[in-house]
Amino acid sequence: DVKVTQSSRYLVKRTGEKVFLECVQDMDHENMFWYRQDPGLGLRLIYFSYDVKMKEKGDIPEGYSVSREKKERFSLILESASTNQTSMYLCASIDNQSTDTQYFGPGTRLTVL
Amino acid sequence: KQEVTQIPAALSVPEGENLVLNCSFTDSAIYNLQWFRQDPGKGLTSLLLIQSSQREQTSGRLNASLDKSSGRSTLYIAASQPGDSATYLCAAPGAGSYQLTFGKGTKLSVIP
Numbered sequence: 390d391v392k393v394t395q396s397s398r399y400l401v402k403r404t405g406e407k408v409f410l411e412c413v414q415d416m417d418h419e420n421m422f423w424y425r426q427d428p429g430l431g432l433r434l435i436y437f438s439y440d441v442k443m444k445e446k447g448d449i450p451e452g453y454s455v456s457r458e459k460k461e462r463f464s465l466i467l468e469s470a471s472t473n474q475t476s477m478y479l480c481a482s483i484d485n486q487s488t489d490t491q492y493f494g495p496g497t498r499l500t501v502l
Numbered sequence: 503k504q505e506v507t508q509i510p511a512a513l514s515v516p517e518g519e520n521l522v523l524n525c526s527f528t529d530s531a532i533y534n535l536q537w538f539r540q541d542p543g544k545g546l547t548s549l550l551l552i553q554s555s556q557r558e559q560t561s562g563r564l565n566a567s568l569d570k571s572s573g574r575s576t577l578y579i580a581a582s583q584p585g586d587s588a589t590y591l592c593a594a595p596g597a598g599s600y601q602l603t604f605g606k607g608t609k610l611s612v613i614p
Binding site (some may be wrong): 393420422428430431432434439447454477479481483485488489490491492493494495496498 | 533534536538543544545546547548551553555591600601602604605606607
């Protein structure tokens with residue numbers, strides 16, 4: 390079974406802090422994604438990566454950066470957290486070698502005070 | 503840019519009823535469409551993926567159909583159970599892309 394894990398289920402940070410959210414997948418997938426999910430707005434793509442050290446902006450990249458130093462790990466960085474970044478953050482990877490199925494992690498509920 | 507719409511936003515049915523969830527998309531040049539389930543406070547679980555060459559895909563009590571020409575997909579749930587209560591999302595990629603655009607979901611409640 391494919392497993393996508395995220396470093397924290399719940400996180401509370403203060404405004405201005407630098408925040409790291411980590412995602413690890415164990416199936417050698419090349420493509421990985423970071424989304425945020427907000428009530429009424431649905432899932433929105435922040436960044437994605439199609440290979441090590443490669444990244445592409447999604448629909449809402451402002452205030453975020455990413456890092457992909459190893460194939461299995463994709464990190465989302467909030468350089469200076471703000472209250473409007475309070476959200477559920479979801480990581481996903483895609484099995485583009487066979488089924489194109491997208492697999493999601495359990496999510497990180499981030500609260501910025 | 504792909505846009506995905508799901509109607510209704512919420513649905514409440516008695517246990518045992520068959521039901522249909524609807525999904526429409528604007529860019530019909532898709533190579534697949536995926537249905538997900540999300541329980542409160544959790545991540546998404548893939549239920550079914552239909553390739554563009556397929557019309558239907560089945561898994562247990564779930565059946566998903568795809569009509570590219572009309573830009574529609576449906577998820578049929580047979581003999582609904584309280585454990586089916588969740589939010590169901592459909593997602594479609596843009597042309598030539600792995601990026602998925604998600605609908606806002608249908609929140610299903612199955613009443614015992």
